[in-house]
Amino acid sequence: MSDRKSKSVFLKAYPQGMPAASDFEIRETTVPAAGANEMVCRTIWMSVDPYMRGRMRPDVKSYIPPFSLDEPLAGGAVAEVVESNIADYGVGDLIVDFTGGWKEYYVSSGERTQKIIPNLAPLPAWLGVLGMPGLTAWAGVTQIMKPKEGETLFVSGAAGAVGSVVCQLGKMRGARVVASAGSPEKIRWLKEEAGVDVALNYKDYKNAAELTKALAEAAPNGVDCYFENVGGMHLEAAINCIGFGGRMALCGMISMYNNTEVEPGPPNLVNLIGRGVMARGFIVSEYADKAMEFAGEVAPLVVSKKIKFQQTEYDGLDRAADAFVGLFHGENAGKAVVRVGADPA
Amino acid sequence: MSDRKSKSVFLKAYPQGMPAASDFEIRETTVPAAGANEMVCRTIWMSVDPYMRGRMRPDVKSYIPPFSLDEPLAGGAVAEVVESNIADYGVGDLIVDFTGGWKEYYVSSGERTQKIIPNLAPLPAWLGVLGMPGLTAWAGVTQIMKPKEGETLFVSGAAGAVGSVVCQLGKMRGARVVASAGSPEKIRWLKEEAGVDVALNYKDYKNAAELTKALAEAAPNGVDCYFENVGGMHLEAAINCIGFGGRMALCGMISMYNNTEVEPGPPNLVNLIGRGVMARGFIVSEYADKAMEFAGEVAPLVVSKKIKFQQTEYDGLDRAADAFVGLFHGENAGKAVVRVGADPA
Numbered sequence: 001m002s003d004r005k006s007k008s009v010f011l012k013a014y015p016q017g018m019p020a021a022s023d024f025e026i027r028e029t030t031v032p033a034a035g036a037n038e039m040v041c042r043t044i045w046m047s048v049d050p051y052m053r054g055r056m057r058p059d060v061k062s063y064i065p066p067f068s069l070d071e072p073l074a075g076g077a078v079a080e081v082v083e084s085n086i087a088d089y090g091v092g093d094l095i096v097d098f099t100g101g102w103k104e105y106y107v108s109s110g111e112r113t114q115k116i117i118p119n120l121a122p123l124p125a126w127l128g129v130l131g132m133p134g135l136t137a138w139a140g141v142t143q144i145m146k147p148k149e150g151e152t153l154f155v156s157g158a159a160g161a162v163g164s165v166v167c168q169l170g171k172m173r174g175a176r177v178v179a180s181a182g183s184p185e186k187i188r189w190l191k192e193e194a195g196v197d198v199a200l201n202y203k204d205y206k207n208a209a210e211l212t213k214a215l216a217e218a219a220p221n222g223v224d225c226y227f228e229n230v231g232g233m234h235l236e237a238a239i240n241c242i243g244f245g246g247r248m249a250l251c252g253m254i255s256m257y258n259n260t261e262v263e264p265g266p267p268n269l270v271n272l273i274g275r276g277v278m279a280r281g282f283i284v285s286e287y288a289d290k291a292m293e294f295a296g297e298v299a300p301l302v303v304s305k306k307i308k309f310q311q312t313e314y315d316g317l318d319r320a321a322d323a324f325v326g327l328f329h330g331e332n333a334g335k336a337v338v339r340v341g342a343d344p345a
Numbered sequence: 346m347s348d349r350k351s352k353s354v355f356l357k358a359y360p361q362g363m364p365a366a367s368d369f370e371i372r373e374t375t376v377p378a379a380g381a382n383e384m385v386c387r388t389i390w391m392s393v394d395p396y397m398r399g400r401m402r403p404d405v406k407s408y409i410p411p412f413s414l415d416e417p418l419a420g421g422a423v424a425e426v427v428e429s430n431i432a433d434y435g436v437g438d439l440i441v442d443f444t445g446g447w448k449e450y451y452v453s454s455g456e457r458t459q460k461i462i463p464n465l466a467p468l469p470a471w472l473g474v475l476g477m478p479g480l481t482a483w484a485g486v487t488q489i490m491k492p493k494e495g496e497t498l499f500v501s502g503a504a505g506a507v508g509s510v511v512c513q514l515g516k517m518r519g520a521r522v523v524a525s526a527g528s529p530e531k532i533r534w535l536k537e538e539a540g541v542d543v544a545l546n547y548k549d550y551k552n553a554a555e556l557t558k559a560l561a562e563a564a565p566n567g568v569d570c571y572f573e574n575v576g577g578m579h580l581e582a583a584i585n586c587i588g589f590g591g592r593m594a595l596c597g598m599i600s601m602y603n604n605t606e607v608e609p610g611p612p613n614l615v616n617l618i619g620r621g622v623m624a625r626g627f628i629v630s631e632y633a634d635k636a637m638e639f640a641g642e643v644a645p646l647v648v649s650k651k652i653k654f655q656q657t658e659y660d661g662l663d664r665a666a667d668a669f670v671g672l673f674h675g676e677n678a679g680k681a682v683v684r685v686g687a688d689p690a
Contacts, residue, residue: 054619062619063589231615244408253615265610270576270598272626274399274407279624281617 004031004040008072008103009320014056017260018328024321029072031105038107039084043340044094046101046317047076047127048324049161051283053257063283075101076132078116078123080344086110094118094344096126102320104340121302123343128161128335129302129309130295132284137165137227138294139287140249141173144280145225149174152219154238157229158196159186159310161335162251165298166227167194168307175225178218180211180234182330189333193308208236208266215241222246231256236266242277250281258328310334349376349385353417353448354665359401362605363673369666374417376450384429386453388685389439391446391662392421392472393669394506396628398602408628420446421477423461423468425689431455439463439689441471447665449685466647468688473506473680474647474654475640477629482510482572483639484632485594486518489625490570494519497564499583502574503541504531504655506680507596510643511572512539513652520570523563525556525579527675534678538653553581553611560586567591576601581611587622595626603673655679 008029015023034040052075054060055067067073077100081093089095089110097113100106116126128134140162147153153170157163158179167190170177179196181187182203190199198218205211215223215237222243228235231253238248256263272279287294301307312332314323320338327336353374360368379385397420399405400412412418422445426438434440434455442458445451461471473479485507492498498515502508503524512535515522524541526532527548535544543563550556560568560582567588573580576598583593601608617624632639646652657677659668665683672681 063621235614250614250618252618256615262612264612265614267607267609269580269595269610270601272624273595273597274628275626276408276628276631277626279617279626281620281622281624283619283621286621 003033004105005029006031006103006105007317009317010072011056011067011069013069014058015258018258019053019056019325021321021325024073024324026318027072029103031107034083034085034107036085038109039086039089040082040105041079041095041097041100041108042082042105043077043079043100043103044343045078045124045127046320046338046340047131048101048320048327048336048338049075049133050252050254050257050327052324053328063285072106073102074099076127077101077340078126079106080341089113089115092344094123096131102317104317117299120299124311124313124335124337125302125309127337128311129165129307130299133161133335134165134298135287135291135294136251136284137162138169138298139282139284139290140227140251141166141169143287143290144249144282145227145247147173147175147225150176151224152176152178152221152243153225153227154178154180154215154219154223154241155227155229156180156202156234156238157252157254158190158194158199159333160229161309163227163229164190164194164309164334165307167196170225171195176219178215178223180230186333189310193310202234205233208233208240211237212240225249227251228253230254232263236268239266239268239271239277242271242275244275246275246277248277248279250279254328312336314338316340348378349450350374351376351448351450352662354662355417356401356412356414358414359403360603363603364398364401364670366666366670369418369669371663374448376452379428379430379452381430383452383454384431384434385427385450386424386440386442386445387427387450388422388424388445388448389688390423390469390472391665391683391685392476393446393665393672393681393683394420394478395597395599395602395672397669398673408630417451418447419444421472422446422685423471424451425686434458434460437689439468441476447662449662462644465644469656469658469680469682470647470654472682473656474510474652475644478506478680479510479643480632480636480639481596481629482507483514483643484627484629484635485572485596486511486514488632488635489594489627490572490592492518492520492570495521496569497521497523497566497588498570498572499523499525499560499564499568499586500572500574501525501547501579501583502597502599503535503539503544504528504678505574506654508572508574509535509539509654509679510652512541515570516540521564523560523568525575531678534655538655547579550578553578553585556582557585570594572596573598575599577608581613584611584613584616584622587616587620589620591620591622593622593624595624599673657681659683661685
């Protein structure tokens with residue numbers, strides 16, 4: 001096979017503060033033919049996720065290295081195998097992997113890929129409810145917070161790819177679910193589709209004190225479980241309302257990712273002591289070994305349509321930057337995905 | 346039996362900010378004879394503990410109600426039974442309990458008391474290494490942080506009643522122990538007696554950045570476990586240096602207990618996410634059911650003198666306020682106790 005040309009998205013420079021589409025550019029790269037134990041893949045859908053912002057800082061020590069300015073960006077994708085020298089993968093196989101995003105074609109070693117079960121769900125669902133965000137939500141619920149029947153679960157970023165699954169898995173366990181999101185349409189979806197008990201539009205509250213008051217009214221017996229996606233006043237309000245023996249799954253703090261100045265933490269951490277609270281930060285890869293257990297619960301719920309999910313689609317690789325930037329402006333309902341290539345023939 | 350007179354310590358008013366001896370006063374109270382299923386006890390030693398500051402705020406919802414201005418203060422004590430209508434207790438029995446502090450005589454229902462094993466250790470040890478502070482330290486080590494051989498354990502307030510036990514239980518489990526305390530004498534004791542690997546005098550560091558630098562040098566492989574007694578810059582430095590999979594036992598934040606203004610929390614909580622850190626606030630009563638297991642490990646270490654402990658003794662009930670205030674000025678080495686009455690005949 002000969003080399004292929006691929007449009008690929010690069011960072012022009014590391015963003016300062018809020019990222020803008022102008023921080024990104026598309027360049028044409030050359031994708032070599034598959035070598036020994038390699039395959040070439042064609043990206044169909046790509047994912048944009050908040051954690052990627054952390055990889056756009058050259059100076060931060062994290063669980064994953066920063067993006068280079070000299071290579072295409074990378075991220076989750078659904079792709080089709082178009083050449084293969086890997087025994088387990090044949091041309092035409094559909095896969096989900098961790099590196100195929102932000103480009104049309106790429107070479108894969110097959111080490112961070114999984115085959116997709118055909119026709120189980122629309123392809124982008126493998127980047128959302130059936131993929132990394134779904135496993136993240138499931139792990140936070142089942143491995144960290146463990147909500148019990150009748151307990152109250154508060155979820156911030158509740159209409160997003162992760163939060164929306166947390167809400168529904170919480171309801172299925174008999175919890176009272178209080179959700180926070182940032183638009184009337186998201187609030188409507190959370191109440192009518194996800195079935196939460198109370199949905200708060202956080203934009204109605206100017207500060208942590210106001211949000212605390214609303215949360216205390218929504219959770220009159222206190223918050224037993226908190227799933228943290230947002231940080232800032234959400235975390236402070238949750239810690240104000242957390243009950244004795246509370247459990248907090250710390251998944252993200254998206255409100256802080258674009259800070260250019262140091263933002264103080266909540267002043268009420270001492271509550272964690274007197275109330276015997278456990279707070280557990282986590283990254284989804286810690287729970288990779290639970291993926292089968294996750295799929296065993298969630299895939300049937302997807303097939304039976306007992307779990308609802310939304311996605312916001314952007315059409316074309318040249319919209320990828322917009323999709324990513326939209327994450328930080330609350331513009332995406334549910335999972336944000338970008339169509340990069342045509343569905344398989 | 347007739348009524349007894351007792352000197353007892355009362356709060357004159359709830360302290361604003363740093364407490365002072367002038368916030369306290371001794372009044373004479375009348376202790377009635379023991380009723381049915383009651384006993385009268387004579388206090389020999391009393392304990393002062395940082396948590397008591399939290400009970401001196403009338404407006405805070407906590408795991409334990411605020412002190413009343415109309416009753417004597419209460420707290421841990423070693424006492425002798427002088428009258429008893431309780432079958433399990435006889436005159437002359439020595440007990441440790443949760444309410445006998447801050448007074449000479451009191452009536453007890455026997456519900457929050459334990460008999461002391463005679464001659465196992467000096468009596469005040471039942472308020473320290475063998476008592477509530479010892480159980481607190483043991484629970485943080487064995488139930489929360491679970492340090493492994495070769496891991497690094499950072500302890501703030503390390504020369505105190507709780508911290509000094511944490512250091513030594515950590516060393517016994519093969520951890521590298523980095524301790525922080527606030528005087529050259531405490532630093533010497535930690536190195537020479539408690540056997541820690543590194544002892545930092547936090548007063549040498551002006552802010553979290555400086556303490557972080559020192560901690561990073563003392564813990565070149567990162568902090569795996571953090572036992573939190575202090576808050577403020579200690580917590581921020583610990584979160585800067587915490588490693589992947591770190592565990593934090595949040596026991597106290599004494600630097601903040603007398604704040605009159607809101608003090609922001611650490612700005613680096615997002616590290617807990619990327620590093621998969623578990624932070625668990627706790628109060629010792631959660632682990633009351635582990636008291637036998639605790640005693641099984643720690644009592645033999647006390648008898649064999651394999652665990653070292655210090656105590657700072659104040660002589661007389663009229664020094665109780667000084668002992669308590671001293672907690673917040675770093676004046677007490679190890680456990681602070683007050684002699685209230687004579688040893689048993």
